[in-house]
Structure formats: C-alpha cells, structure tokens
Amino acid sequence: MASIRVLGAYGAREKGKGTTALQLSDTVVIDAGNLIHPLGSAAARIDHIFLTHCHMEHIADLPFLVDAFFAQRSRPLNVYGLAHTIEQIKAHIFNWGIWPDFSEIPLIGTETPAIVFHVIEPDRTYEVEEFRLTTVASNHLVPTIGYVIERRGEARSIYFSADTYRCDRIWQEVNENSAISALIVECSFPSAMERLAKSGHHLTPALLAKELAALKRTDLRIYVNHLKPELAPTIIYELSDHPLTSDLLVLDDGDEIEY
Numbered sequence: 001m002a003s004i005r006v007l008g009a010y011g012a013r014e015k016g017k018g019t020t021a022l023q024l025s026d027t028v029v030i031d032a033g034n035l036i037h038p039l040g041s042a043a044a045r046i047d048h049i050f051l052t053h054c055h056m057e058h059i060a061d062l063p064f065l066v067d068a069f070f071a072q073r074s075r076p077l078n079v080y081g082l083a084h085t086i087e088q089i090k091a092h093i094f095n096w097g098i099w100p101d102f103s104e105i106p107l108i109g110t111e112t113p114a115i116v117f118h119v120i121e122p123d124r125t126y127e128v129e130e131f132r133l134t135t136v137a138s139n140h141l142v143p144t145i146g147y148v149i150e151r152r153g154e155a156r157s158i159y160f161s162a163d164t165y166r167c168d169r170i171w172q173e174v175n176e177n178s179a180i181s182a183l184i185v186e187c188s189f190p191s192a193m194e195r196l197a198k199s200g201h202h203l204t205p206a207l208l209a210k211e212l213a214a215l216k217r218t219d220l221r222i223y224v225n226h227l228k229p230e231l232a233p234t235i236i237y238e239l240s241d242h243p244l245t246s247d248l249l250v251l252d253d254g255d256e257i258e259y
Ligand SMILES: [Zn+2]
Pocket: 011, 020, 055, 057, 058, 163, 226
C-alpha cells in the first residue's frame, strides 16, 4: 500500500499550520506551500515539484528551497506546472527583481541550472520516478490542475483536486475511475461566506454537499483540505452537521493518507 504525507493542509498560514504541500516520496512533492519547516534538511532531497496553480500558498517555499540547498545540490529542481503557472512564477518571482532566476544559474561545478521549469497540460499522464501523475482540470480563479496519483505496482490511486469551485469534471473522474480509492477536496470557507468563496472560486460545506450529490460511489474515502485556519472550527462543525459531509475526514499537517 502506498501513502502520501500531508506537509501542509491549510489555505493560509498560522502558527503551526502550513499551506498546501503533499509529499509522495523523498524526492517527489505536489505543491510547495510548506516544505522547509516539516522536512528540514530532508527537503534538499526533493527533485520534482508538481504545482497545481500559481497562488502564493501553493508556491511559497519554492524560492527558499532552491536557495537554501543550492550549494549541496548536484541535480536540478524540476518544477512542473501549467503554462500559466510557470509564466506567473517566472514573471513575478524568479525575475531578478524579487528573486534571482535560478533557471539561469548553474549549480556549482556543473552546467546544470538550479531549476528546470516544465510546462504540462491537463488530461495528460506524466511519469516520474515510481509515479504516474494524471492531470485533471479544476475550476478555480486561475488555471488549475489536480492530480490522480498512482504508484507503480499499486492497483489503487488517490486524486488531489486542488483549489476549486463547483466542478463537474472532478465528480466525473471519481465516478468513472474506480481505481481511485481516495479524494482530497478543498473546503476553504464557512457556508455563510459563499459569496466570498464564489468570487475566489473555492468551496464551502454547503457547496461541497451540493457537489457530493453527483458522487455515484459509496467506496470513496474523502479528505478535506485548504481550510482557512481562523475559520476552521466553523467549517469543521458545518461539515459534521450535514448527512453528505459528516463522514469526510479533515486533514491536518503531518497526516499520512494510505491509498
Ligand atoms: Zn490555495
């Protein structure tokens, strides 16, 4: 059985709470919201970062990661994302203004750049180390993909749908792909903040309950992430108070999910 470790489970930072990052193995992670604090020096082993989208809480540790371990790295840090994601990161962070462009800086004693950016597309499968990652578009404020994660030799997969508003494609994927044993879905705001959630293209417990009406399976484990920490008690109460969401498991930093 394979497992992933939740390095950051939240949609904003607070003391002891990190933003989105999932560790698939020592070398492969999805999103870079919280890598350095939970991993410490082990973060130097990361070779592949698959991004869901460009928002700050999903990329925050990327500039620090490439800088902190620059002297000890001999292999590039491979960063994968949609064209929009990579363009935004290059234009607004690695632009020699906010931060050096590490894709132009070779590692010490090599011709290899410290970062290699890779543009990926929705509805494709990418193989890296022992994983197959299939990209599925979500419905967020900026172009965003989730990932169906399979580890070689395992029959089951797990689907992380990332930041999203209401999105038929997510439920189509879990209904049609019975190998998916677990889904990680977001729920960022309490139901009373539906207007704010809609404007930012996020879900609330009430919206998630409406989405779950489209789920045709009863064997899917569903985990919830990306709560805003200051609003988490209300969100957790509301999830527990609805028949369609009361069995969902709310994630915290450090959780391990088997699939
Ligand atoms: Zn987010």
